[in-house]
Amino acid sequence: MIDYDSQLMKQCAEGDKSAFTFLVQKYKSLIYQFILGKLKDRETASDLTQDVFIKVFTSVKNYNERGKFKSWIFRIAHNLVIDNYRKQPHAKIFSIHNGNDNESVMQNLTNPAANPEAKAEQFELYNLIDAVVNTLPEHQRTAFVLCQYHGKSYREIADIQECPVGTIKSRIHVAVTKIREKLKEFDLI
Secondary structure (H helix, E strand, O other), rough: OOHHHHHHHHHHHOOOOHHHHHHHHHHHHHHHHHHHHHOOHHHHHHOOOOOOOHHHHHOOOHOOOOOOOOHHHHHHHHHHHHHHHHHHOOOOOOOOOOOOOOOOOOOOOOOOOOHHHHHHHHHHHHHHHHHHHOOOOOOHHHHHHHHHHHOOOOOHHHHHOHHHHHHHHHHHHHHHHHHHHHHHOOOOO
């Protein structure tokens, strides 16, 4: 069974420009937020988002309908971020703040802050977790961020990282274990 986005890609391959425009409108914000969350640089995120859609457009005729379009486009974005990261080896690749309200990972770590002092403590915690996440090896960091910050399923992450679901489960487990160990060092959990 072909998903709706794959059907649109088929229409794009047949020359339907409105189908491509629809895909761009549907995914532009998601891809931008995904990239911004990794790079924390709006200009670069905007440029790479455009590059993603250029790559999609140039690959229309070669698109393989086996997998989900969404996983395929996020894999393109992921690969472009990695390429960008390799060009700038000292760049910070992920952040806990990615341009929208991503509290899913935080909800299990601390209660919502009600007063200014608690808000300041929570901000410090966010910064600490951000620093810890940035110390993870790239493959663990990517799997963790995709799961916790972007709500991707293990299957979607496996498709993006082109590896088995079991590997993704392991990467996320190891990442969470390392984050907890660091937080214990600071007596935060």
